[in-house]
Amino acid sequence: MRLNRSGYLIREGFRSIGTHGFMSFATVTIIMACLIIMGSVTLLSLNIDKVIKDLENQNEVVAFVDESYTEESARALQGAIEGLDNISTVEFVSRTQAFDTFMQSYSTDLAEGLDDQVLRDRYVIHLTDIARMAETKTALEGIEGVAKVKAHLDYARTFITVRNVVSVVSLALIVMLMFVSIFIMSNTIKLATFGRREEIAIMKMVGASNAFIRLPFVVEGLVLGILGGGLGFLAEWGIYEVLTKKLVGSVAGIFTVVPFAQIALPMLIAYMAISVLIGAFGGVNAIKNYLEV
Amino acid sequence: MVEMNNVSVVYESSGTEALDNVSLSIKEGEFVFLVGPSGSGKTTLMKLITGEIRAKSGKIVVNDFDMRHIKRRKLPKMRRTLGVIFQDFRLIENMNVYDNVAFAMRVVGARRKEIKQRVPYVLDLVGLEGREKRMPNELSGGEQQRVAIARALVNNPRMIVADEPTGNLDPVRSLELMLLFEKINEMGTTILVVTHEKELVNALAKRVVAIDNGHVISDGEGGYFDYEIE
Numbered sequence: 001m002r003l004n005r006s007g008y009l010i011r012e013g014f015r016s017i018g019t020h021g022f023m024s025f026a027t028v029t030i031i032m033a034c035l036i037i038m039g040s041v042t043l044l045s046l047n048i049d050k051v052i053k054d055l056e057n058q059n060e061v062v063a064f065v066d067e068s069y070t071e072e073s074a075r076a077l078q079g080a081i082e083g084l085d086n087i088s089t090v091e092f093v094s095r096t097q098a099f100d101t102f103m104q105s106y107s108t109d110l111a112e113g114l115d116d117q118v119l120r121d122r123y124v125i126h127l128t129d130i131a132r133m134a135e136t137k138t139a140l141e142g143i144e145g146v147a148k149v150k151a152h153l154d155y156a157r158t159f160i161t162v163r164n165v166v167s168v169v170s171l172a173l174i175v176m177l178m179f180v181s182i183f184i185m186s187n188t189i190k191l192a193t194f195g196r197r198e199e200i201a202i203m204k205m206v207g208a209s210n211a212f213i214r215l216p217f218v219v220e221g222l223v224l225g226i227l228g229g230g231l232g233f234l235a236e237w238g239i240y241e242v243l244t245k246k247l248v249g250s251v252a253g254i255f256t257v258v259p260f261a262q263i264a265l266p267m268l269i270a271y272m273a274i275s276v277l278i279g280a281f282g283g284v285n286a287i288k289n290y291l292e293v
Numbered sequence: 294m295v296e297m298n299n300v301s302v303v304y305e306s307s308g309t310e311a312l313d314n315v316s317l318s319i320k321e322g323e324f325v326f327l328v329g330p331s332g333s334g335k336t337t338l339m340k341l342i343t344g345e346i347r348a349k350s351g352k353i354v355v356n357d358f359d360m361r362h363i364k365r366r367k368l369p370k371m372r373r374t375l376g377v378i379f380q381d382f383r384l385i386e387n388m389n390v391y392d393n394v395a396f397a398m399r400v401v402g403a404r405r406k407e408i409k410q411r412v413p414y415v416l417d418l419v420g421l422e423g424r425e426k427r428m429p430n431e432l433s434g435g436e437q438q439r440v441a442i443a444r445a446l447v448n449n450p451r452m453i454v455a456d457e458p459t460g461n462l463d464p465v466r467s468l469e470l471m472l473l474f475e476k477i478n479e480m481g482t483t484i485l486v487v488t489h490e491k492e493l494v495n496a497l498a499k500r501v502v503a504i505d506n507g508h509v510i511s512d513g514e515g516g517y518f519d520y521e522i523e
Contacts (some may be wrong), residue, residue: 008399020388202383205343206444207373207396209366 009212013219023195024224030188031228031275032235034181039236039267041177045170046258052163054256056130059159061151063140065121071095075123077145081123088126095119098145120147130156182278189221189282210291217283225279229271230233237264294452294483295319295342297394300351302337311337313507314351319485321451324478326494327487329504338504339456343377344368354418356451357515373401376445376453380460382437384429391425392415394443415443419473435466442473459490471497
């Protein structure tokens with residue numbers, strides 16, 4: 001295909017967007033709407049996952065040091081604990097600190113007359129993966145000087161179950177929505193080209209090759225796809241920012257949300273890839289039947 | 294130009310035999326009217342020539358292309374040797390007169406300079422000079438059909454195939470159009486016109502091929518149209 005002819009066909013694609021203004025608008029709107037719905041479910045599931053992870057992180061393991069150990073020798077155990085697999089953070093809490101915390105949490109009457117050395121030195125430990133809590137507990141118990149390990153294995157199991165269920169449900173929803181979106185977007189493009197079957201028939205009759213007929217539709221589909229994807233991405237960003245600001249305001253200090261900037265690039269890539277593919281292949285697929293004359 | 298030998302067409306969906314052993318020859322530079330009642334097979338014959346359908350049996354050659362065995366990707370090349378005109382004009386509504394005609398040249402990859410020279414010449418030939426910027430809905434039926442003729446002519450085809458071109462026109466415009474076809478034919482282009490218009494056929498006194506029930510029932514020079522159309 002000669003260069004001047006390709007230029008003409010690309011211009012034709014752009015011109016056609018303006019000529020069929022309403023259908024172009026409908027196509028872009030549908031692509032936008034589908035991507036926003038799909039994106040919102042993805043963002044929701046990402047945030048649920050983050051909340052669960054935050055809660056998991058609050059589920060700490062406490063390793064009590066043998067009473068016979070001095071504070072100095074108790075502190076010396078930190079290296080051995082940190083050297084274990086699946087350890088995220090380790091914080092040493094001395095007997096005195098533990099007693100102060102106890103006093104703040106409970107009635108001071110209860111502790112009246114108690115020695116501030118009555119509690120044991122301990123380590124507050126956060127794990128990387130709470131699914132491996134049981135094996136980490138055993139490993140901690142194996143360190144000489146660790147007298148007892150307190151780990152809420154039942155909580156951990158609950159979190160893991162919730163997280164797995166959320167992941168499976170989210171994935172199923174996203175895949176389902178993706179198929180529904182692809183179906184709706186393809187049909188919108190099909191509808192847009194249905195009104196132009198006469199035009200295609202005329203092109204065929206004056207001797208246009210299939211490639212000549214197809215290229216403007218591909219250009220048109222690509223441009224509409226990029227527009228729909230780009231606008232959908234910006235709209236999603238705006239909606240997310242507004243909603244999360246309100247949410248953060250109401251649950252401040254309890255949960256944090258995934259910042260949009262953190263997921264903006266993969267989301268933009270996904271939006272553009274889906275909309276461009278749908279646009280271009282949708283355009284080609286939509287006119288396929290009209291070309292068989 | 295067009296050579297048909299024992300051509301048969303059966304529509305598989307309905308089992309209808311639209312053409313049965315039709316043989317017909319149209320030579321370079323001829324002007325031929327194809328007449329016959331509705332459902333006689335005229336449109337099927339036209340579609341065979343334009344490559345919209347394929348024959349079940351027999352041999353059909355159009356402008357040196359074997360239409361029974363032509364590959365789909367070769368069809369555009371074959372169609373560029375034809376100029377096709379329809380009863381309903383089939384102009385692209387959102388293109389002006391100039392672009393409707395220029396479009397047919399762009400399709401075949403003509404250069405901008407060639408298009409700028411050729412389109413005004415053809416529009417002048419069909420009597421549409423000064424109407425280049427008009428949109429199809431701003432033109433009369435006769436003018437729209439002239440645009441369609443200009444579009445069919447612009448690539449200098451070997452043959453013009455017109456399916457009921459005067460079906461939507463009044464008698465005066467119809468005669469004007471036929472005279473325009475005659476003028477084009479005198480310039481060397483072969484013309485095949487499918488029509489119902491008895492007066493027009495007789496007025497031009499050309500070769501008339503009558504078809505009924507899928508068979509050629511008469512074929513003669515001199516424009517005598519004695520076949521009664523329903």
